[in-house]
Amino acid sequence: MGVMEKVARRTRDAAAQATPLPLDQIVMADCIAAMRALPAKSVDMIFADPPYNLQLGGDLNRPDGSHVDAVTDAWDKFDSFAHYDAFTRAWLAEAHRVLKDDGTIWVIGSYHNIFRVGAAVQDLGYWILNDIVWRKANPMPNFKGTRFTNAHETLIWASKGEKARYTFNYRSMKTLNDELQMRSDWEFPICGGGERLKRDGVKVHPTQKPEALLYRVLLACTKPGDVVLDPFFGTGTTGAVAKRLGRHWIGIEREADYCAAACQRIEAALPLDERALATMQSPKAQPKVAFGVLVENAYLTPGAMLTDAKRRHRAMVRADGSLASPCGATGSIHKLGATLQGAPACNGWTFWHYEADGALRPIDALRQTYLLATQP
Amino acid sequence: MGVMEKVARRTRDAAAQATPLPLDQIVMADCIAAMRALPAKSVDMIFADPPYNLQLGGDLNRPDGSHVDAVTDAWDKFDSFAHYDAFTRAWLAEAHRVLKDDGTIWVIGSYHNIFRVGAAVQDLGYWILNDIVWRKANPMPNFKGTRFTNAHETLIWASKGEKARYTFNYRSMKTLNDELQMRSDWEFPICGGGERLKRDGVKVHPTQKPEALLYRVLLACTKPGDVVLDPFFGTGTTGAVAKRLGRHWIGIEREADYCAAACQRIEAALPLDERALATMQSPKAQPKVAFGVLVENAYLTPGAMLTDAKRRHRAMVRADGSLASPCGATGSIHKLGATLQGAPACNGWTFWHYEADGALRPIDALRQTYLLATQP
DNA sequence: TACGCGCATGAATCAGGCA
């Protein structure tokens, strides 16, 4: 079967006559027009990854001189916040009509757009159930050192109203999270490796989402056989995961290139083997604690003195978690330890000690105390 | 000294005449009126923890003064959102006026209000720099098992405009985070234990923020001696941490109970020793040294050869501090480095190396030596 | 085959001072 044969091309009028849902198909059209053609209260869940309206300045180069490939596509350009808001409210209103009364909607965004989206969601009568933070395990750094590393994106999960009886598979989520309630912060790597769709070595879509993210969303809020609509289908992550999990899907996408890639991808996706489900859970990472966190949380006070085990070196703890030696040298626990010893590297956690009850103890002991106090 | 003596009671008119800032004081008044009484462009940072209000019922009134007793139908919802938006825009506008042009504002909230706050921030011309996620190490579980555990709150950090030159202590944040860039997701325990203010065993304020959170905010975005304004002061976490870190603070709070608790708490807070307050400085803060100065002072001799770390490029030092490549290209250390690499820019200090004791060392090391020898 | 090294790259609102 040809790749494009499953892509339904519809004019708005033709689509309006089609009563049955275009299940497991891609509708190549503008999302507002395409949603208008769908019956009211017909889908169980909507997952939407709308344009973020990034407002990027000039070129950005890495410290090594290489160029950052930014999102410059026309579909992300809006003239003003007012235009973006109008667009947002239009598609959210249509989504509200199409969604079943007990269905829910998910929208993902970044600080560029998510506040406007969230306000529109509330204004249109949706009832926000959670905001979810996708913590990126491997975000792009802030190359110029001008801000905090932008290391997360935000998802909004909402029902059609306060009293809607939505689907939430509490047990599935708890099982997935090692028998602890699933929290509102999720950690996943960004989409890369073999999962990232490429054509001639170039990424097909600039913002392809990881399947693990959609997997959790669909597992949490839909039942097998449910219909999931994605009005900004892109390269079809939602469709691929829905097929794997035995859910029906409808994708709406304007760009022919994206439609073709999505169609091919979903064709190749295989419904999930039950045994594979268990192996999808990533082991919980060993929590890391930065030395500065101990200062912030008053386990050590700025001004406190540290020494090495043999009291050959001394250093004072400063407000930002750096150390200052009486000789004038400063640096992190690792760097200053290395400097004072003339060594290329040093594990500051075991090198530096603090005095308690007349005895020297490594600062690593404080880290263990902190972990015990904060980890469930 | 009595607890309340430091609390300045001001009517709006009386305050309007007061030109000097009420530094290190609590102003017991409505925050919008109190901010109106402050001079324009007078504070370096604002930290705001506004009421969340929505969907909790209770103290919500319509613009006409009538009471909203239940937020049930869509119309009431819209009505209350509009009211909350008006309040939000009013205090954010006043904050914009009071803030110095190169100052920044922080606002914290949850999904109940943060989307409305964020949209207002953008609409008022603030430029969002980051949104920050406070991941709670020990959140309250979702008892009914109907949603994800609400385990985070969101902070928005914004400047007064796109081109503002705000304070961001990059090196301090990197040091605090074990020599990795500080990310946009921060983990802290919720406020409890001895830090939590209680009276007769009952918590004084329902949403007291942890000091560790304010510690990081103030350390990241202010300098010692800066003025920090908190228009929703509550029990004064911002003031207590500001005092500890050697920053001035101004607190605005309507409730006398909170003012009293905050005043007592801040009285008891101890400022850090000045030396402990010192933090890691960015190279930007160091005095500049022109490469030619090193040649003048015979740290390098004209005619000496430099290479990059991988010995792919070579250049000769000339008498005026410019470099000449064997291929004929010439220029400053930066310009020639960029030219030879075909890069848009280059930091010559770290790109070019000289040979000493059989090893390559960056010429930046010579600059450090020069600085140590010449700085008092 | 295994391991190490080099290189590429990801939704990014990414510089500042002076002439």
Next chain:
DNA sequence: ATGCCTGATTCATGCGCGT
């Protein structure tokens, strides 16, 4: 406002290549 010069700045991951 514009242009020019100086010079500060990156983390995790995957893939290809060489030993």
